[in-house]
Every structure is written in C-alpha cells, then in structure tokens.
Amino acid sequence: MIRKLAVRWGFLTGLIFISGYSYSQSDNNQPDYGQIQGNVQMLFQHYQEDTIIAGIVPPEETTLNAFTNLIYTRGNFSAGVRYESYMPAQAGYPDRFKGSGLGYRYASYSKDELSLTVGNFYEQFGSGLVLRSYEERNLGLDNAMDGVKVAYTLTEGVYLKGVYGKMRYNFNDGLINTEGYTRGIDAEIHLNSIIPGWDTLKTRVIFGGSFVSKYQRDDRSDLVLPENVGAYAGRVNISRGGFVMNSEYAYKINDPSADNGFNYHNGQAVLMNLVYAQRGFSVSLDAKSINNMSFRPDRNLQITDAQINYLPAMTTQHTYLLAGTFYPYATQPNGEVAYQAEVGYKVKKNSLLGGKYGMDLLVSAAQAYAPDTSLITAEDPGLKVYDNKLLSLGDQAYFGDIHVQLKKKFNKKLSGVFTYYNFVYNNDVILGARQLDGTEVEGTVYADVFVAEMNIKTKSKHNLRLIGQYLRTEQHQGDFVALVAEYSISPHWVFALLDMYNFGNAIKEDRVHYPFGSVTYIKGGNRISAEYGRRRAGIFCVGGVCRAVPASNGLTLTITSSF
C-alpha cells in the first residue's frame, strides 16, 4: 500500500512540477498551460428476473461500469489517468473486477528521435504474435503494460522499441498486475528509406524482428519449469503497386502452462497474407498456422487473462445478429491451421448487372483445422512431446465460414444488402454453443444464415433500415428468425426495435421471443442510449477475441462522451 501511495504521490508531484515548468517556459505574452482532453464511458444496467431464458440477476440487481480518461498535453509532454469503476462489473465481464480507482496512469515525453513513457502503456510488435498489449473495453480485456517504454528512431526508416514491465491482470479499487515481468525489443527497417537510390523504387520492403521474454519464478515442486521464457519473431512486408505481401514467423521456447497441459514442447506460429487490389477489384489470401503459442506472464492463467501475444482469428467478424453472435470463431492457441480467401468486385455503373449505380460483390471462404501433429514418446514419461508440421492440415475441422454478399443501390431512396452465410462450428473444440439451460452442445453445428437489409430514405435526413434474418440449423437450438427496424433522424436520433424468435427449437417450451428496443441521442461527442429487453446468451466478439455473455433481461443506459 505504501508503494502504491508513493506511485500516486509521484504522479501528483510530477504534475505540479510540470505546471511550474509551464509557467516559467512561457515565452510569449500568453502563458501556455497545455491542454486537457478526455473521454467518459458509463454503462448502467438493471437486471430483472427472467426464468424462461435463465436470465442472470446479480444480488445487487444493478451494475455500473464507468471509465474516465483524462489526458494532459503540453508540447512534447503528456500525462494521463483513467479512473475505472466496477460496482459491480456488468454481467459477462470478469467478475473479479471490483470497486473504483485508477486503472491506468502514465507520463510520456518525446523529443526528436526519442520517446519515453513511464507507467502504463499499450504496445504491439509486428502483427502481435509475440507481443500485443491492448485494451478492448467492451470485452473487459485490458493487458496494459506497467513499466517503461522507449522508442527511438535511429534514422528515418530504422525504428527501435523496447518495453519492460508488468502486465495488467486484475482490478480491485485499482489496477493489479501479474507478478512476473514481461520485456521485449523490436526493430523495424524500411529498406527504401535507408538504401541510397531505393526511395524512388516502386517496390517497398520492410523487415522487422522482435524478441520478448517473460520471467516468472518456478512455483511447482513437482516440475522443473523454465523461469525465463523467450520468444522471437521475424516479419517482412513487400509491396509493389496493388500487390502487398505480409508475413510473420514466431518461435517460443518450451513454456509449460495450464493452457498446454504443462508440456515442454516449443511453440511456433506463422501468418501469411497476400493482397492484390485495384480500383473496383481485390483478392486477398491468408494462411495461418499456430502451435502451442499461448504466452502469458503467469503460466497458471487461462482464457483471455493477461496474454502477452495476440493470435488473430483468420475469419471475418460479422455484424448481423444471427451471423455474428451465434457461431463466431476464436483462435485455438494450442494449435490450428487456417486459410482464408476473399474476392471483392464492384460491378460497373450502367452495365447489365450493375444498373445505374453499380453493385458490390464479395465472396469469402475460411477454414480452420486441427494442426497435423504426431506424438513422440519421450524418454522421460513425465514429458509430453510431439512433432508438428506447420501449415499442414490435421484431420479435424474446427471451423468453416463461407459467405457471399451483394450490395445494391436501386434508386436515390432505396438500397439493399443481401448476404448468405454457411458455418461449420466444431463445438467440442470452440465450446461456444450452449442450450438455454447452459449445457454444452456436443459435436459440430452446421448452419445457414440468410440476411436481407433494406435502407429506405423516407425524407431528407430520415432513414428507415429494415433487416430480416433467418438462421437454419438441425443442431443446437434449431432455427431462428430476427427482424430489426431502425429509424434514424440525422444527426441526433436513432430508434430501434428488434425481435428474435427461436421458432425451430426442438423443445416446445424453449421457442422463445427476444424482444428488444433502444433509443439513442447523439450530439457532437456525446452519445446517450437506453436499451430495454431480453438478451440471448451468446458470444460477443471484438477483433477476433470473444467472451461469452450470459442471458439477461432489463434496462441498459450507456453514456459516452469525448471532450
């Protein structure tokens, strides 16, 4: 506690010092006090009992999540704090987040080629395969680093970064970090900037490399665990005209953890992406292979807690209700091989198919499989060791997503979007599909989803959006339909009504309606929204990271503001 106190006083003293500094520094008539900016996000929820969907009601009946960021900047200096409240945390959030206090505080200074940050910061090396510290507040995910970050531009085109600190894991009247340390360095070289004569070349080449290491003491008496675990990665980005090629390879030494069943195998990951794009046409191909790449400052943590690295899912994140919240994929850090291909095409205006306004077409297919592994019998029976062939498909399908989308404007007032999706969802592995009573669905779910969206401009600044959705499956909860009507009056108001109906449930009593309504008022940087209704238990994803959200019924008020 005394240490915590010292930290806070340190920040206060720092700010007072700066304010004195800013007085003495003023060189013109108007003293420069710098500026304060910030933002607020508050989410209040009232829960009511709903036995039909087994809706969750916390003992407090209401929850409040609130975040206020304040950032002070003056010239090259900036400092900021975030005050957080979980009283208690919203259902679906990590329930160990409690109370109110500072969840983030930093001071940073940059001058010429050097930039220095102390306190909390976020950072990403390359595509994040060995290090990505970031915040996704809507998922209750925040693995901010707490320590020191240095960034140095050696020369135009050579960028160096170093981080050293602890990683955030919990919140209880203030942030709580993991015990172990995480530290790393990264270098990025833009060849076109440093090789004489290359700056005018059409081909651009960027190389990068990172090394990250974590320290955690050996906390097991039955195992000999590595206390320092290192991981490194190399990446290359080549572009020429409409072609871009990106790839990254990462390797991690043996890192027995709760995630991998305390096996001593090393970890590997490779990400590859090739894009070709020109006006009105694009193709993109992705390949990914991951094996044993879970990497945390604390080997005993699981799920989304304190992950040092980021293993992106290679599948599209869908936004329509029935396509996005039922069967979304989440990367399997212990191992997977995945491919995706996507083609986008804009049918020209005034053509046979395109009509007066043209038409957008998108076709996408993604597959994820188990890795191709074979067990190797180790001399020590306590060690589980296996061999893995990168990018080679195993025999078990984890996930499949094929979708086709067509976007068309019919006339000045009417436009539509039509999408078909086909999902294959191996619930024995992904574990996201549950029945109303909470039991896991066994085996694989096969589903087709059809979505039609119409946008109708009723008059100037008034718009009606109608969305019809139909999900067809023999497994899980059977067929669903959903209807959404949204009326917006620009720039201030949005009204929405929604009903989702599980008409195809095999159990008659479980054929439930999920009515829901919302009103939103927006003015400048302020946004206030009230929602009321029944929410289905489902999976909520942002950027490929997902969290299971329990069923609930009640009122939600959200306020966000930016100033």
Next chain:
Amino acid sequence: MLVSKMPILYLIHTMKKLSLLLLLSSICIFAFSQDRSKKVPSAKVKDLQGKMVDTGDISNNGKPMIISFWATWCGPCKKELNAISDVFDDWSEETGVKLLAFSIDDARSSARVMPYVNAQAWDFDVYLDYNQDFKRAMNVNNVPHTFLVDGKGNVVWQHNNYSPGDEEELHEELLKLTK
C-alpha cells in the same frame, strides 16, 4: 474494517484518497484555465505502404481537414465514408478539404483495409492506427467518430455515430469554416 482499527493504515488510506482527489482537482483547474480549442495530437500511424507517419505533422496548407475513425468490421463507418465518397469531389472543390481515414483494425483485419479502400475507390488518405495510439489521443470511445479540423489545426466539430444524412451536417459545418 481492518483499516479503521489501525491508525497508521487509516492515515495511509486517507492520504491515498486525498492524493487522488488533489490530482483530479488539479486537472480540473487546468481544464478551466486552458484554451477551449482542441488541437490534433501527435501519434504514430502507418500509411497503406507501411510508412510511419506522425499525426502531429499532418496538415492541409491552411485548409480544413476531416479526421474519421473507422474499421473494416464497422458497418456504419463504411456507410459514412461511402456516403462522403459519393460527394467528396464537390466538397473538395468548394473548400479544398482533405479527408484522413484512420482504420483501427488490428492484425486480424488490417490486411482487409487496402482491398476495401480500393474496391470502394475512395480518394481519401487512409492510415492504419495499428496500436490505436491516435484513437486514444483523440479520445475516441468507439467508431465511427468523425472530427472536423479548421485550417489552424483546431478541432471545431465532432460526431460519434453515423446515420444517413449526418454527412449533410458535416458539410454545413465545413462551409461555415470556409465562408
């Protein structure tokens, strides 16, 4: 409970709360004394060729700029930028305005940015805010969030949402700046 029984801990506890209060109030005093206008802060982003760009260095030679935060997975964001794209030639002719679109896509979807921008034939300057440093510096909670910046680099208007027709308000604000 324990805290109130032990004087030294109680004292520390009070001081802790007090320091926080002092900190917040000193920030408020600052907030009052400052100039109302908000400037575009400095953060490192990448352009679509992977080149590093400092947002503090971005300017439009004394003419206004629109800064828009979006993502490939955000439907309203894409609607907004497509709606602006349809009329952007006129806006640019009238006012010399430049539009900077900052994608907050992460490693999962950032490779989709370039194909999408090309497929839609946007004539905007598109950047990848890959570590979301600029998003944080601009105090953006969620996307879409659009700012209008005057020729002196002051943020004069912002809007955190998109409904069809919102671009008309932005256009009106833009015309006010150049009158």
